[in-house]
Amino acid sequence: MxxxxxxxxxxxxxxxxxxxxxxxxxxxxxxxxxxxxxxxxxxxxxxxxxxxxxxxxxxxxxxxxPGRPKNLNFELMTKKELIEYIEMIQDVKKSLPKSKKKKFQTIWSLKKKYKIKYLCKILNVSRAGYYK
Incomplete structure (x- = not known):
């Protein structure tokens, strides 16, 4: 055709x-x-x-x-986003997941509070892998 x-x-x-x-x-x-x-x-x-x-x-x-950024640009983030990002890091450190399964569980538990793209970046998990 x-x-x-x-x-x-x-x-x-x-x-x-x-x-x-x-x-x-x-x-x-x-x-x-x-x-x-x-x-x-x-x-x-x-x-x-x-x-x-x-x-x-x-x-x-x-x-x-535009594709997803490879690195987070803190200069372009608003003050509110930066504060949220720091709080998210502190919440993630509380659980310190080792396995992929634990990382996905951590993202699942924190996704209502924080942006998924930031959680995936911190935990070194691809967003595409998380959404599957």
Whole structure:
């Protein structure tokens, strides 16, 4: 199956049809993938209708979602976040988990109080591994 190209007007008509009829009917009728429809919706929401023109989309502009930071940048954190981070370190030190299972249990017990990304960073656990 080859790649099908849509004009800006066709994409707008497909999005209009989607708003009236939903995902399933739109994907079946126009034979497009869910990620494609999702990408068009996001492009219109962020950049307007002009993003649907060829070579004007988010991907062609180099706009990408930022990945998770490799290191925590304390200079960019607010005072409240820094205080929360220090309190979290103190709470984690109380249990000092050794095994992965204990680390995940510690994250589970503290996740309502602190951000999961900070807990995973302190305990050296990937967030993707935690969410599985």
């Amino acid at each position: 080859g790649t099908k190209w849509f004009t800006k007007n066709e994409k707008l008509n497909i999005l209009k049809y989607y708003k009236e009829n939903g995902w399933a009917k739109t994907i079946k009728k126009f034979e497009i993938s869910t990620p494609t429809l999702s990408r068009w919706k996001k492009a219109v929401k962020i950049s307007g209708e002009k993003a649907l023109e060829p070579r004007n989309g988010l991907q062609s502009k180099g706009i990408r979602r």
